[in-house]
Amino acid sequence: MEKKGNKTDENIFSEFLTLDSYSTPSDKEFISCISRLDTPKKIGTYMLENFVNYSKEGRPNVRNPYRFWKIKKGNCVDFSEFGAFVANYHGYKVYQIGIFYERIPEKHLITIYVEDGGMSFTDVQYYFDNHGNWFNNFEEIKDLLCASHPGYQIREYTINNYGNRTIKWSGSNYVN
Secondary structure: OEOOOOOOOOOOOOOOOOHHHOOOOOOHHHHHHHHHOOOHHHHHHHHHHHOEEOHHHOOOOOOOHHHHHHHOEEOHHHHHHHHHHHHHHOOOEEEEEEEEEOOOOOEEEEEEEEEOOEEEEEEOOEEEOOOOOOEOOHHHHHHHHHHHOOOOOEEEEEEEEOOOOEEEEOOOOOEO
């Protein structure tokens, strides 16, 4: 990554799990579960039906898809990393978008799935595919997030690949 302006080239979401170095545990029940979750929509449905979002209580990130699956509760990072891990397990290309809001210190993380028809995403445990019309690019997804959370203005965002490497950062002129 090339540096432009005042920012450094460190990944601003570096505290999150680097999924491409995460090994699938040998737990047969876990493997059976994720094997059935072979589409992003199934992943989203499973998360909605089986996991609890504890972000409101300031709980720290679980930061491990297997541990998250075992305890069934976490925050947006846990949901995003679980979704990205399972989709990648099935060969989907995935991205994560880290969002920084104006005047709010918290960050938010969602997962983008590249499917046959375009892009879809999960925001915590909710799956969005634009009513079957897919999203064409990251900007359309960001615009939907802005429209659906009018009280939260996005200051900047970062798009990371599965290896947690930044491929785009709105707050800089980074070039990969």
